[in-house]
Amino acid sequence: MRVATWNINSLKARLERVLAWLASADADVVCLQELKCATADVPVEAFKTAGYDVAAWGTGRWNGVAILSRVGLADVREGIAGQPDFDGQAEPRALTATCGGVRVQTLYIPNGRDTADAHFPYKLAFLQALAADAASDAAADLPFAAMGDYNICPTDDDIWDVDEWTGTTHITPAEREALDAVKAAGLADVFPRALKYDRPFTFWDYRNLDFPKNRGMRIDLALANPAFTAAVTDAFVDRNERKGKGASDHAPLVIDLDL
């Protein structure tokens, strides 16, 4: 089985590229983030024609998550237990489903914006809720992975130049401790291989020639329970998908499982 996670930065703007990637990537299950569209506007028929069932949760302009599956899609759950609100709303940032004998979760962790912004404690609170919520799936016999855009570089090696990011979000000890608490629930980082260069970055900003200069970050992660981890045969970042006109600023993380 092949599973993947990909922040597509607008489903409407990216639909043709997403469909083209599905046609060549041979993925059975795909977790998507940043749909930037409402659930009712998700092109379910286009995915069905491509062979995929869809579970989606979106509210419009920002956020939005989905799971595509061609191996079944059952027991769908929106959000996580104890998910904090932002501006009085529960944002569409998590969706969990069982697909072909694997429990998968698509996650779009809040960005944080700035360490002094209200979005930053929201990010930490979201991760705290996730750590508690993930414990039962982490301990289960069913393979489980919480995959998506965590908006955190786990270590200094996961960013092109940590000194350029002093004092910013994504690299702070508070965020890394919150991520460690999620892992402590019983989940391990499925570390991918890079298709080029030495580090498997998953995001490159559109600005400043960041992609050609490989100024990237590894912020899209798959945190997996022991049953999932034991089945992993390969993992890589499909950086080729970051190339060309109309690319998302994130590349897909692809994981192969012997299941």
Place this chain on the structure above:
DNA sequence: ATGCCGAAGTTACTTCGA
């Protein structure tokens, strides 16, 4: 060449992203 930001709501500018 992988190439100098892009998406979306609203309609010329603003917010957001990492």
